[in-house]
Amino acid sequence: MNGLARKVLGYVGASVALLAGWWLVALAVNSPALPGPGIAFVTFFQQWPVIWPHILISAARVLAAMAIGTALAVPLGLMLGRSPRADAIAAPIIFLTYPIPKVVFLPVLLVLFGLGNLPKVALIALIVFFQILVTARDAAKAVPEASILSVRSLGANRFDIYRHVIVPSSLPDIFTALRIGTGTAIAVLFLAETIAGTDGIGYYIGDSWGRIDYPAMFAGIIGMALLGVVLYEALDALEVSLTRWRRTAK
Amino acid sequence: MATLEFDSIGMTYEGSDRSVRALDVLVLSVAEGEPVAVIGPSGCGKSTLLLIAAGLLTPTEGAVRVGGSAVDGPRRETALILQDFGLLPWKTVEANAALGLTVRGVARPEARKRAADALERVGLAEFARAYPGELSGGMRQRLALARAVALDADLLLMDEPLSALDALKREDLQDVLLQLWQRRGHAQVLVTHSIEEAVFLGRRVVVMSPRPGRVSAIVDNPGMGSAGYRASEEYFRIAVQLRAALAEEGAVGVSSEGAS
Numbered sequence: 226m227n228g229l230a231r232k233v234l235g236y237v238g239a240s241v242a243l244l245a246g247w248w249l250v251a252l253a254v255n256s257p258a259l260p261g262p263g264i265a266f267v268t269f270f271q272q273w274p275v276i277w278p279h280i281l282i283s284a285a286r287v288l289a290a291m292a293i294g295t296a297l298a299v300p301l302g303l304m305l306g307r308s309p310r311a312d313a314i315a316a317p318i319i320f321l322t323y324p325i326p327k328v329v330f331l332p333v334l335l336v337l338f339g340l341g342n343l344p345k346v347a348l349i350a351l352i353v354f355f356q357i358l359v360t361a362r363d364a365a366k367a368v369p370e371a372s373i374l375s376v377r378s379l380g381a382n383r384f385d386i387y388r389h390v391i392v393p394s395s396l397p398d399i400f401t402a403l404r405i406g407t408g409t410a411i412a413v414l415f416l417a418e419t420i421a422g423t424d425g426i427g428y429y430i431g432d433s434w435g436r437i438d439y440p441a442m443f444a445g446i447i448g449m450a451l452l453g454v455v456l457y458e459a460l461d462a463l464e465v466s467l468t469r470w471r472r473t474a475k
Numbered sequence: 476m477a478t479l480e481f482d483s484i485g486m487t488y489e490g491s492d493r494s495v496r497a498l499d500v501l502v503l504s505v506a507e508g509e510p511v512a513v514i515g516p517s518g519c520g521k522s523t524l525l526l527i528a529a530g531l532l533t534p535t536e537g538a539v540r541v542g543g544s545a546v547d548g549p550r551r552e553t554a555l556i557l558q559d560f561g562l563l564p565w566k567t568v569e570a571n572a573a574l575g576l577t578v579r580g581v582a583r584p585e586a587r588k589r590a591a592d593a594l595e596r597v598g599l600a601e602f603a604r605a606y607p608g609e610l611s612g613g614m615r616q617r618l619a620l621a622r623a624v625a626l627d628a629d630l631l632l633m634d635e636p637l638s639a640l641d642a643l644k645r646e647d648l649q650d651v652l653l654q655l656w657q658r659r660g661h662a663q664v665l666v667t668h669s670i671e672e673a674v675f676l677g678r679r680v681v682v683m684s685p686r687p688g689r690v691s692a693i694v695d696n697p698g699m700g701s702a703g704y705r706a707s708e709e710y711f712r713i714a715v716q717l718r719a720a721l722a723e724e725g726a727v728g729v730s731s732e733g734a735s
Contacts, residue, residue, distance in 0.1 A: 389574065393566075
C-alpha cells in the first residue's frame with residue numbers, strides 16, 4: 226500500500242470514529258446545543274457558498290501571519306543560537322516576554338490597527354514568531370560542533386556555515402514548532418475573528434452561535450477542522466520535500 | 476605539492492579556572508608527498524596538532540608552515556578528515572563529496588564532475604543519490620575520503636579516520652588509503668591509535684609523549700607500501716619497535732597485546 230492510500234484510509238478511519246463518537250454523545254446529551262453530525266453536515270453543504278469565502282479569508286490570514294512570523298523568527302533565532310554575545314542581550318528579553326499569552330495584546334492591536342485584517346495577522350504573527358524564535362535558537366545551539374568544524378576546514382565562511390550546516394540542521398525542529406504553531410494560530414484566529422470583524426470562519430461560528438443556530442455553528446466548526454487539516458497537510462508536504470534525508474535514514 | 480613544518484609550536488588551552496598545556500615545543504616536518512603516521516597516548520594533543528595544521532586553531536607559540544608559507548586559516552589544497560567523518564546527513568552522497576568544491580566557489584558542473592570522479596575512485600559511484608544515513612560505516616568513511624579526493628588536495632590530514640570501523644573493514648580501508656596515496660602522491664598525516672595502522676600507512680611513524688605533547692621518537696619505516704607488507708617480517712619488526720617506544724611513554728604495557 227502506498228503512502229497516499231494509507232493516508233486517505235487513515236483519514237477515513239479517523240472521520241468514522243469521530244463521527245460515531247459525536248453521534249453517540251449527541252444522542253446521550255439530547256440537547257439542541259449539540260446537534261448530531263447528520264444535520265451539521267447537511268447544513269455544511271447547504272451553507273457551503275456562504276462558508277467557503279469565510280474559510281478562504283481565515284486561511285489567508287493564518288498563512289500570511291505564519292509566513293511573516295517565520296520569516297522574521299528563523300534568521301533571528303538561528304543568529305542568537307550561534308552568537309553568545311547577542312544571545313546574552315536577547316535571552317532575558319525573550320524569557321520575560323515568551324510566557325505572556327500574546328492574546329492579551331489583542332485589545333491594543335485592535336485599537337492600533339482597527340477591525341480589519343491587520344490586528345489579526347499581527348497577533349498570530351507575534352505568536353508564531355515567539356514559538357519559532359525560541360525553537361530556532363535552541364536548534365542552532367545544538368548543531369554539532371564537529372559538523373561546523375568539518376565545513377570550516379573546507380574553507381567555509383560564516384554564510385556557508387549557515388547555508389550548509391545550521392539551517393538544514395535546524396529545519397526539522399523549526400517544522401515541529403510550525404506544526405505546533407498552526408494549532409495555536411487557528412485557535413487565536415477564532416478568538417480574534419469572533420471578537421472583532423465581520424468575516425472569517427471564526428466570525429461565522431461566533432455569529433451562528435449568537436443567533437442560536439447550532440447546526441450552522443457546527444457546520445462552521447467542520448469548516449474550521451478542514452482548514453486545519455489542509456494547513457497541516459501542506460506543512461507536512463513542505464517538510465517532506467525539504468527534509469528528505471530524514472525519511473531515508475535507517 | 477606541499478611540505479608541512481611545525482616549528483617549535485606550543486598550545487595552551489585557557490579554561491575558565493585552569494589552563495591546559497596540550498602541545499609543548501613540538502618540532503616536526505613532513506616532506507612533499509610523504510606519508511607520516513602519528514601515534515601516542517590518549518590526550519597527547521594529536522588532534523590539536525591536526526587542527527593547527529588545517530588552520531582551524533592557532534598555536535600559542537611557534538609557527539606552522541605549509542609549502543613554506545605560514546598557515547593563517549584553512550588552505551585550499553589541504554583536506555581534513557575528522558574522526559566522525561564530518562559528513563552532513565542532510566546532503567546526498569554526491570553533494571557531500573562536492574561540498575569542499577561548492578564552498579570554494581567551483582562552478583557547479585565542474586564540481587559535479589569532480590565529485591563523480593572521486594566517488595568512482597572510492598567505489599561509491601552507484602550511491603551518489605543516497606544520503607549518508609543510508610550508508611554503512613565503511614561506506615561513510617569512503618565518502619569522507621572522496622570529499623578529500625575531489626578537492627585534489629596535496630596535503631591530507633586524518634584524525635583517527637578508521638577508528639569507528641570493525642577490524643576487517645579497517646584493513647579494507649587502509650588498503651584504499653594506501654592506494655590513494657600511491658596514485659596521488661600527496662603529503663599525508665594520519666593520527667591513529669593503532670600500531671598496525673601506523674606501520675601500514677606511515678613511512679615515518681611519530682611517537683608523541685603524554686600531555687603536553689612533544690615528539691618523543693620517530694620510527695623509520697622505509698618498506699611501507701611495498702606489496703604484501705602486512706605479512707612481511709619487517710612489518711612485524713617495526714610494530715614491535717613501535718610498541719617498545721610507546722611503552723616508554725606509558726601508552727601500552729610492555730607485555731600487552733597493544734592498542735588497536
